[in-house]
Amino acid sequence: MHLEGFFWVTPLLAAHALGSPHPVPVHQYPARQTTPYAPKQPPLTTPWTDKVGTNPWPEYPRPQLERADWQNLNGVWQYQNAADLNAVDSPPFGQSLAQEVLVPSCLESGLSGAASPSVHGAVTTKFTVPTSWDQNVLLHFGAVDYEATVFINGKQAGFNRGGYFHFTVDATEYISKDGDNELLVFVHDPTDSGGNVIPIGKQRIVPSHIFYTPCSGIWQSVWIESAPENHIDLLDLDANMDGEVNIYVHSSTGASTPVEVSVFDGEDEVASHEGSSDEAFSFSVSDVKLWSPDSPTLYNVTVRMGDDEIQSYTGFRTISKGEVNGVVRPLLNGEFTFMFGTLDQGYWPDGLYTAPTREAMVYDLEVLKDLGFNMVRKHIKVEPALFYRACDELGMLVIQDMPSLIPLQNVLPNEEQQTEFARQLEVLINQFKSFPSIVTWIIYNEGWGQLTDSHPEFGLTDRVRELDPSRLISSTSGWVDHGAGDFSDNHHYANPQCGSPFYSNPSSPYDPSRIGLQGEFGGIGQNVSIEHLWNVQAAIDTVIETYELDETVEAWNYRSHILLGELQDQIRRFACSGGVWTQTTDVEGEVNGLMTYDRRVKRTDQEQWRADIQGLYDAAAARSE
Structure with missing residues (x-):
């Protein structure tokens, strides 16, 4: 499968700014009538098919790095197959695309409204940034299959390769806070084409038994949020059975910055510690309740770095292996736990x-x-x-x-x-x-x-x-x-x-x-x-x-x-x-x-x-x- 296409959105998104900030040539395509969104009847439905509506997945998408000021961009976007466009070199800025589709959803799915067997092209939307946001604006994609080139207000702002992973574009320099921002995403999916050997799991252009219908496009949530220029980019948390918390706070600038971490059991703060970003540090929490399948206890975690504050969580458990009665076993919290799933x-x-x-x-x-x-x-x-x-x-x-x-x-x-x-x-x-x-x-x-x-x-x-x-x-x-x-x-x-x-x-x-x-x-x-x-x-x-x-x-x-x-x-x-x-x-x-x-x-x-x-x-x- 060789998928290329454009998505447009009203809110603005950004991922690691890998692209050029310079304007991209604009090609004027003939005026077209956009087909309104309507889900296509899939070969089979579920009890939830009719509950999706046009505001899908409203939940905050990243529960281990959650910020208070955010805006969901999921919903109805526009889509155009690249067979009718001059692909990524001449994006159709400021123009209507052929049909409305639902984001997030695989373009091949009934819920997308496209149900296209071979999709290549672009999706677009418009969004406004709250005037109260006085920090940087980050654009997040949960996952786009397989390659995504991101344009904001006519400029290339980011690129990502890999169909299963989150990426972020810092959209700050591309957006306007005075009105609508145009977000255009060009999607390319080379599944089953041109000798491409890529991580695709069980996707196949021609499904057969243990290989299934492929997924292309924006299939996980898209959102924007407000964060300071030097913000928490990634948080590594590991809490073990001995109450030790191992943590690494990755900052967006890579500059060592003071960090404060607080751990909560419910509403009760049970530990706090100060460290620095971009280096590993650890501290201990006493009398912890261990996480296991029988008792999945979780602790809330707040991390502050400068003007940035995020909410996260962890569970105290240790995974290891060891010999039990002469047999090498997987151990959870020091005990052999038979895993059956x-x-x-x-x-x-x-x-x-x-x-x-x-x-x-x-x-x-x-x-x-x-x-x-x-x-x-x-x-x-x-x-x-x-x-x-x-x-x-x-x-x-x-x-x-x-x-x-x-x-x-x-x-x-x-x-x-x-x-x-x-x-x-x-x-x-x-x-x-x-x-x-x-x-x-x-x-x-x-x-x-x-x-x-x-x-x-x-x-x-x-x-x-x-x-x-x-x-x-x-x-x-x-x-x-x-x-x-x-x-x-x-x-x-x-x-x-x-x-x-x-x-x-x-x-x-x-x-x-x-x-x-x-x-x-x-x-x-x-x-x-x-x-x-x-x-x-x-x-x-x-x-x-x-x-x-x-x-x-x-x-x-x-x-x-x-x-x-x-x-x-x-x-x-x-x-x-x-x-x-x-x-x-x-x-x-x-x-x-x-x-x-x-x-x-x-x-x-x-x-x-x-x-x-x-x-x-x-x-x-x-x-x-």
Whole structure:
């Protein structure tokens, strides 16, 4: 896919000002009538589809670095496919674009109003800056897939590459406070085109079974906020089981500045400390309540640096590994905690990558928590920050994947593409390492995009550990395992082979020097009526490719019980420390979810599943005695 297009917005945004502040040539395009926004009917809806409206995702998007003065730019923007424009060299400033679309949403989705199968172009909007803001104006993007060139009032203000990560433009020098500001974003998405090997996860121009409809454009929130010139750019927070808070305050100027940190238990201040920005410092909090899946206690944190003040939070917990009764185990707060979760793809039939609402996104997690799962493996996708906040609040451990380089026609990354993958991996770690719920990073999934001759996973593992020594690393989840990282991570369908002396893939036998993890298993499916299926014939035709299809939901629950029993037996007999069941929901041509893709049907026998999951924890506890 080669996506190019323009988005226009009324408020102004800014990201690291990488672009030129000089005016860009303007091409006058023929006057056009803008098609008003209206959602397109997707092949399947959810209970939240009709609740989205034109004010989507009104919540503050970045809960670990929150400022008081902010303005949401989500809503109806204008969009034009670049096939009708002279692309990024001659942006259509001051002109109406072809159609209105909803931001944030994938342009391929029904909720966007475009539902375009191949989108390249621009989006635009207008915004006004409150006259009371007397500081700098920062423009934030939660995520834009894949490349974004940002123009404000006719000048190029910023550029970002990478479809999963937050970026900021300091818009101060480009904006006017006397009226409307024109924001134009040119989007380019090279998925499946021109030999590009980029981090795309499971996106495909031509979806097929385990590969799904792609996402292009602004798919996470956009907002502006007021901050001083020297402001907090990033906040690294790690609080451990001993009450020690390790902190690094990154300033926008890089100049060492006095910092004051206050920690609150509810409304009670329990600690404060003074340090300096742009250098690591630590302090202790006494008698802390630890964070865990059973007790997800969070502490509020206020950070002041000069005239800047932000609100954040943390949880006190320690993730490590150690030998328990002769077996290498993952440890949470010094104790072996069996991790059991689902492969969580994070796809939605109405919004694709973008959940229709925060309520919908959290619903998936609440369903899993109610069944007894204590973990999700966020599978080769990165979610909005509010997803991880919800995991922190609910007590859901997160195993976080790096979005994969999926080889295009078996073409592996060249040196430049491998370097870019490594750069984006670092961005992932740096942007998300302060969420307490994240316990493990996954670098490669099943060898996708993994160079097998030079073994880059060793160097990448070292780099991840350097950036974040507080977590575990599964360097190669599934296979092509040369011994890097903390996990011996096996994938097998449908039955598990966890930490056991039997295995089906010779590239990843169990290694007793590392933690035994069943990174994927299950995957059994049960077909449903067309009312709950992704009603696209190409997807329906691939349902038969499911690892196992059970004729009835009763048979599906019976088989699930058998497979969970096998896993429980492997916990008792061998060295199994965790498992990932495939999967949370159906996705397009896959029908192996605990719920259907529309979230309207739960396949699970609640009582049976709760008992079987508790049996896993009980078996693990018995091995620790």
